[in-house]
Amino acid sequence: MLTQPEDGPIPAEVLAGSVLAEADPHVAGALRWALARAGGEGLATLAAGARSADVDVRRRAVVAIAELGETAPGATEVLVAALDDPDGTVRRHAALALGRQGMTSVVPTLVGMVVEGADDVAAAEVLGALSEDPGCADRILAALVDELAAAPADGAVRIRLAQALVELAGTTGQEVLRRLAQDDDRTVALVASAFVGVLDERAAADGTA
Incomplete structure (x- = not known):
């Protein structure tokens, strides 16, 4: 000892x-x-x-x-x-x-963690913090959208990506989440719908709705 x-x-x-x-x-x-x-x-x-x-x-x-x-x-x-x-x-x-x-060069690694389900919650939170920079927010959003397109039939991956989208600053991920609310996978659609509600509440609280 x-x-x-x-x-x-x-x-x-x-x-x-x-x-x-x-x-x-x-x-x-x-x-x-x-x-x-x-x-x-x-x-x-x-x-x-x-x-x-x-x-x-x-x-x-x-x-x-x-x-x-x-x-x-x-x-x-x-x-x-x-x-x-x-x-x-x-x-x-x-x-x-x-x-x-605040190192934005790790965005691809963090997005990969979300996709893989490896420390994905922590990775999504860090992506959310990095998205406070508007320029970085666009990069993160584009990377998440690309991963959604790459996993059209993997509900678990799509749910994790939706979780990352809702962590983004402000209403950055709102449009994509609204599309996910119409997903063919019923579970994905329900989760995304709930997240849209979270962002709507956030926007109302911030006076940006």
Whole structure:
């Protein structure tokens, strides 16, 4: 068990090493919490972990680096490199973290996550935040529409895409959702209709209806 030395706090590099080695998610979460409050220290150890041959270590490293946020100089660069990791979980964690930092280049990865159903709720939320930028909103909307066209008979995919549409800023996805409310798949149509109602309420509350 990791204990605090009597002469001061646990060094960040020791915390980082423990994060990389800890398999218990609850203990790992507490270690990441402590590390995130170390002012960005420990990144060198985590960055090395992100290049480990052990996929579990890489996953833990990327999650911890994501929680350091932009406070740690060099963290963003490590996350960008992780987008090319052979492991899908590593790539997804990196994409979510970078999207939360406002990096729009991860939009295709996030849309892919929605389609695949891998952390799709989190991906849709990040896409919604990125869509606050009108230029990016158009890109996101176009990507979601393309995926709808590519999955005409997959109801589960279409429902996840509808969920992403309703997360977009303002009423960006409203027109597409209205079309989906007429979908041949009854379940998709019902879900889309409900989402149209959500957007109508949002517009009324914002005074844009």
